[in-house]
Amino acid sequence: MTTTDPMNAVLNQAPPLENFNRYLGNRPLRDAVLREGAGWAHDELAERGAELGSAEWVRRGELANASPPRLRGHDRDGRPADRFEFHPAWHECLGWLKQHGLAGAAWTQPRPGAQVRRAALFQLFAEVESGSLCPATMTHAAVPVLARDFGLIEPWVRLAQSTRHDPRFLPAASKRGVLIGMGVTERQGGSDVRANISRAEPAGDGWYRLTGHKWFMSATMSDAFLVTAQSAGGLGCFLLPRFGPDGGLNALHVRRAKDKLGDRSNATAEVVFDGALARLVGEEGRGIATVMEVAGLTRLDCANGSAGLMRAALSHALHHARHRSAFGKPLVAQPLMRNVLADMAVELEGHVAFCMAVAGCIDRRETSAEAGTLARLLVPALKYWVCGRTPALVAEAMEVLGGNGYVEDGPMPRLFRQSPLNSIWEGAGNMMCLDVLRALQREPACRDLLLDVLGRVRGIHAGYDRHLDALAGALAPQAAQEGDARRLAGRIALAMEAALLLAAGSPAGDALCSSRLAGDGWQGFGTLARNTDFAAILARADPERSDGD
Template identity: 65%
Template structure:
């Protein structure tokens, strides 16, 4: 007996399912980001940025770019240690989608060229683009941030200007595995972590011995070697004067490969598109970077930029997860009406939206200090203090929000065809990279203790919003007591309190509902909850319309 069409439709037809979230505009649909840029750069500068950001936001939401992000992770890099004749290669081969990602990041000044951009707000714009790209593909952001962070160090080393500084600044990606002098652009990686030390870089045992003509021979290992296909690396090793930082090229001046030998690829939970490896240095040649014996200070300067990008990446991951949850809830019917029309679901989604608002506000406020640090001592002090604050709090909150978003999608969010598993696997990483959570909180204590301008700069940052909401005022009073005599055991509580205060202060500058909702749900004593949606009732309709990724 033939099966009727209606029977097939009943058993195999697709209905009550959300269409793919694509072909919208990641920037124009991101009200929190647009408001934050106007706040940090000024309305005129933000308006001048908007055409380019809108064009790129539309590009990154296209089906083509979503597919590139999927392909780069579905086909992770392949380690090639030897060629057919047995010669060492020590390189990774990548899917073309990975190189498309790096090309986009280099062309759009996310991977180096922002330092040569003299337009107002260049670093804040770059941070916004970093967040937008994190919604598409996070692994390729690692070489982007390493290259970006290395450049301020290279700019102070005349010997590295040619070709290294010029090509790192160039807005061009050149994937060829050849000496730097023949390339159009290059990438810089980093190797700090050793198996016996982890975050304690002072425990490194790799050795640097003079080799003549200013070069040093590095002997030792790195347990995690970031962006292992880069053209050069910043590495740490023990020299005669203590731990130093060294610039290690992949190819030597004579065109031969340096004695940098990859041992194995790291099989990571997430970040599958990015090549991380263990490495052995068999007398690899490198040049000293910064003052001899002050490698920690040199690396900390670089880390001030990579740590902010960890926060930016987490903000982008959370925005992507929220966007998918909102999109699903608008199209999925349950119990006779769309999920987003169910009061409890609307409360959960609105609370998630407020969370993302706070993280975007905090990250772009810190990014703005990069644009101002040269001419403003208070901004430089804020950068030093707020970078570990943002790194700790934004990255710490990411897994919880992504897990909640996955739950909104139900079983659809738990299968590999969904974008949610990749976001979920990626979500814990930024809290681990570049110093884990306790390292960040201890760094906040150091910033307050060593820079007497830091406390004053923070007070000046928070004061203008006092009187705009009673919960904010009471939070400032509690924060003042923590700051009066900070203790190591309270470092997490203090760091969280600073993060919430700065986020609220930025959001309260606007006339919208985000600041009110943030203060009610996160600063008001007794009103908070460990679960999204468990706080006081919010103006869900307005908050969800504001957060909608594809506004009508």
């Protein structure tokens, strides 16, 4: 006769969250995709959502982060190698990103809503693995800049737009697809790119020789990098390939890999240029303008990536609360826990709506000057707000899981370590808020366009109307000062999120206005009013509810 040891029984524990549809179970994202003109991509997004919610992809994301890249400074014969080696899961992630158009190929699909579709896929993949999104977003953002220079189109634009990931360490002309990284930051300047001291000297035949260093080279395994250096005409932007025109390794030397808090699957390094050959992108002296054009796209991806991280954290919290009981009933049925979960869902729904609306502006800016003007204002406001709010939401979601959320064999520690990165990368919060001010000062039409968009939902919620009145005053010429830039950017972001949710008729709209715009303002997660429609909000956020209700 066998006996069962009660100490080995697994009781009152949530099963793993896997084999679910990340897209169909995300009603706020589905609604936003439809609003912003990419409803035609529904079937594809549903298919990708099921794929990325599978146990196979959950494990793949875990493996890519459990096996960080290894730097090989030299080959076995002692020759410089300056390359990283990755776990196969990393390359499988990049293969998926290239295949589905997140790393360059989205520009080959000019259909209205193409950038909205890509933004939705970006958020879905961020739930699984964030590090591989770094080279994907930089390759995507580099394509429009490179495509304007005839000398750089072949083979760089063609291979960047390829849907094939080719991990071989070879010259670009021998590959089926390439990835493009970026190196702007130097140790003495940080965000002050004008303080860069790397030098670029003409080397003939359209090439320059770069001498200097980069304190952070993002996605150091890439086939080429957009970098900045001082030339005779001022700061320029250059495309620096890993291999020179003779097919030999370029003089880019990896001094050390960065040991980062998160983003463990991705390679970031300090590098030195010792006469490395590079091609000028654009004009001498216009390097900052070129980098800012790239940043307009990478910053949107920072926000999308943060929204995906928050979605992953909230999904785990909701899943845990549905399957774990305390004091005689499931956690999700406990009134205070419902308030906390619903408050996180409200927060995230606003962020998702804002991200998709800005992606819609990017889609329309080629045909609408107003969309381009709005994008220049909203992109930095979006990045500041969404990325800056991420650590707090991920920490709150971790707390829902209790001690289980704090141990390394669960998903939350990786999400938490990753959560501050997008707020730092591509310009930290202060830089974003100053860019908001610059957009308002340089393009006075920004103010009127923004107030026109926000004014379309006036009259639905009194708290929103009061917020809009106050914002209109803060946007008046000369009203905003540099020291107030964070307050102004936050007001703009909240107004946009509230307007989008109110216009959509989402129950999260009223909750967002009542909790974040009215009265004493937001007091932390779990402080929604008692008359909030908790059931409707939680149903929209439930990752395992994909019946379309």
